[in-house]
Amino acid sequence: MSENKNQMPREEGIDHSLSLLREGYMYILNRRQSFHSNVFETRLLGKKAICMSGKEAAEVFYDHDKFKRKGAAPKRAVQTLFGENGVQVLDGEEHKHRKEMFMSLMSPQAIQKLTDMTKHQWETALSKWEQMDQVILYDEVKEIMCRTACEWAGVPLPEEDVKEITKDLAAMFETPAAVGPNHWLGRRARNKVEKRMGHLVDKVRNDEINPPEDTALYRFAWHRDLEGNLLTTDTASVEILNILRPIVAIAIFINFTALALHQHPEEREKLKSGDKQHAQMFVQEVRRFYPFFPFVAALVKKDFTWNGYGFEEGTLTLLDLYGTNHHPEIWENPDVFNPDRFAKWDGSPFNFIPQGGGDYMMGHRCAGEWITLAVMNVCLDYLVNQMEYDVPDQDLSYSLVSIPSIPDSKVAVKGVKRKA
Numbered sequence: 001m002s003e004n005k006n007q008m009p010r011e012e013g014i015d016h017s018l019s020l021l022r023e024g025y026m027y028i029l030n031r032r033q034s035f036h037s038n039v040f041e042t043r044l045l046g047k048k049a050i051c052m053s054g055k056e057a058a059e060v061f062y063d064h065d066k067f068k069r070k071g072a073a074p075k076r077a078v079q080t081l082f083g084e085n086g087v088q089v090l091d092g093e094e095h096k097h098r099k100e101m102f103m104s105l106m107s108p109q110a111i112q113k114l115t116d117m118t119k120h121q122w123e124t125a126l127s128k129w130e131q132m133d134q135v136i137l138y139d140e141v142k143e144i145m146c147r148t149a150c151e152w153a154g155v156p157l158p159e160e161d162v163k164e165i166t167k168d169l170a171a172m173f174e175t176p177a178a179v180g181p182n183h184w185l186g187r188r189a190r191n192k193v194e195k196r197m198g199h200l201v202d203k204v205r206n207d208e209i210n211p212p213e214d215t216a217l218y219r220f221a222w223h224r225d226l227e228g229n230l231l232t233t234d235t236a237s238v239e240i241l242n243i244l245r246p247i248v249a250i251a252i253f254i255n256f257t258a259l260a261l262h263q264h265p266e267e268r269e270k271l272k273s274g275d276k277q278h279a280q281m282f283v284q285e286v287r288r289f290y291p292f293f294p295f296v297a298a299l300v301k302k303d304f305t306w307n308g309y310g311f312e313e314g315t316l317t318l319l320d321l322y323g324t325n326h327h328p329e330i331w332e333n334p335d336v337f338n339p340d341r342f343a344k345w346d347g348s349p350f351n352f353i354p355q356g357g358g359d360y361m362m363g364h365r366c367a368g369e370w371i372t373l374a375v376m377n378v379c380l381d382y383l384v385n386q387m388e389y390d391v392p393d394q395d396l397s398y399s400l401v402s403i404p405s406i407p408d409s410k411v412a413v414k415g416v417k418r419k420a
């Protein structure tokens with residue numbers, strides 16, 4: 001490269017993977033603050049790595065000429081969270097073709113179907129909760145979302161398997177940063193559920209079961225790649241889990257929704273009016289404010305210079321999602337929970353990135369973002385307008401270090417009653 005380059009701020013030391021694990025959501029943010037820089041160099045997993053934060057960083061990170069995904073995801077996350085050969089690790093035309101398969105499930109009608117199913121499951125759960133002394137919301141909502149996810153995806157879920165499948169799907173997103181026994185819990189869960197999905201894919205292909213045509217099970221079983229071949233059974237299973245697992249993970253946002261309502265009673269009052277725009281702003285603020293996905297990873301595709309800094313081919317690069325959503329250059333008083341800020345949000349695909357940024361079809365932005373918003377709105381309405389409950393004293397603190405972060409008590413509620 002012939003351009004003049006500046007030295008990127010650099011964290012000294014042999015390796016900082018442990019600091020990343022120790023500081024979690026705050027790792028990039030802490031260094032962004034101490035270096036006074038939206039980009040810095042460090043060493044992770046034994047190699048040079050770059051961390052970036054902010055709107056401009058997101059714009060360059062989602063430029064497909066500059067970054068690629070193949071080989072970027074850490075092995076631990078592949079073994080638990082992602083699975084092998086899924087859409088997350090594809091690039092270029094192959095990615096676009098696979099992504100279309102996902103986005104074909106996200107029509108307004110399909111999203112309506114999912115929200116109707118979610119409502120139905122909340123109704124059933126509400127009748128059960130009215131009979132219970134105490135309800136642990138996180139655990140209950142995971143089960144609601146597992147039932148909903150399977151029904152929507154066309155995946156049969158016998159009643160006697162509900163608890164186990166819920167536990168296994170949750171283990172995949174509760175353990176990606178874990179070491180030791182919890183990591184193995186996540187891996188075992190993935191292997192078990194992938195096998196189960198594989199049997200279902202085979203059954204669809206052998207005409208032994210016939211899920212509706214608009215479901216993930218049907219579409220993914222019959223999807224053909226760019227060469228006209230069906231996906232391998234393993235890859236089809238991984239992709240079905242890329243639907244089921246994150247739908248269950250919406251339980252984390254629902255938990256934070258309940259927490260936000262508890263901590264901001266004045267917001268609850270405003271939401272009682274049923275104003276849809278205000279509800280949407282509240283949901284957006286929950287996704288901005290609370291920690292969920294800390295960062296996303298890619299590799300530099302070919303050498304380039306950005307803001308005077310050299311990016312060398314093959315360098316692991318992390319884009320800070322949590323830190324961008326709390327960036328003072330983008331958000332006024334970023335550490336204050338304030339849904340009203342979304343009345344003025346410009347809708348940029350790069351400055352508010354809880355589920356990634358950029359373009360859905362061409363890039364890796366979350367395929368399920370519309371679904372997440374729709375489901376969160378349904379659940380918010382239930383929590384505010386369809387039910388009453390008390391929140392007893394408990395430890396509602398949540399960590400900015402453990403990934404994923406969940407309120408310590410998982411939000412226990414008592415005296416649940418359906419509103420008249």
Ligand code: HEM
Nearest residue numbers: 087088243246247249250292293296355356364366367368
């Ligand atoms: C629960 C809340 C969710 C969060 C916080 C979340 C977050 C994310 C993030 C950060 C990415 C990576 C973006 C990138 O690599 O640039 C992603 C990708 C993805 N998400 Fe989500 N997601 C959620 C829900 C969902 C749902 C409900 C679905 C599906 C029904 C889903 C399906 C996917 C898929 C398939 C990808 C890979 C997209 C690609 O590589 O092109 N997610 N999500």
